[in-house]
Amino acid sequence: QKEVEQNSGPLSVPEGAIASLNCTYSDRGSQSFFWYRQYSGKSPELIMSIYSNGDKEDGRFTAQLNKASQYVSLLIRDSQPSDSATYLCAVNGDTDKLIFGTGTRLQVFP
C-alpha cells in the first residue's frame, strides 16, 4: 500500500514566522509532488509542484524535495493569518492518480 504521511497538527505559528510542513512517502518510484491548501469547507487549491531534488521557490512558499530520504517539505515565510488552512501533500501514484496525506492543519495567530 503506497502511503503519504503527514503530521495532522495543528501547527501553530505566530504571524511573521516561518511555518514548516513535512511529508514522507513510501513509493520510491514517485516522480511528482504537490502541495495543496484547503480552507475549511473548500476544495484543495494547488500552491506548489516539485519534480526534482532541491528547492523550488514561489513567493513566500518554498518546496523542498529529497528523493533519497523520500521527504517533501513546504516552508511558508512571513506567515499570515490568511495562511491558516489544512495543507495537503500529494504524490503521484500509478496512472497519474494522486495519493494524499491526511493534511496538516496550520494555525497562524496574530
Add this chain to the structure above:
Amino acid sequence: GAGVSQSPRYKVAKRGQDVALRCDPISGHVSLFWYQQALGQGPEFLTYFQNEAQLDKSGLPSDRFFAERPEGSVSTLKIQRTQQEDSAVYLCASSPNYSNQPQHFGDGTRLSIL
C-alpha cells in the same frame, strides 16, 4: 477561463436512492479524476479518465459506484442504492495532458445520506 465545475454543490438523499454527480472539467483537459474526501481526511482516489477511456477504476469502493465520460468532456459519477457510509465530499479534478501535470479541483459535491 472557467475552472472545474461540479454540480450539485450539495445533495441529500435517503438511503437506498440513486444519485448522480456531474463534473465539467477545464476546457481541453484530457485527464479527469474523481476523489472522495471524508471529514478530516485527505482525498482518496476513485477513478481516472483519459479522454473518454476509463483507465483506472481501482478506487471505486463497490459495484454500486459507476463513472462515465462518454464524449471525453463532462463526467458523471453515479452511486446506486446509496448507503450512509457514502456520505462524503466528492471532488473532481482535471489536468491538461497525459503526464504528471498538476490537477485542478472543482468545489466538490457534499453528499449526505440520511
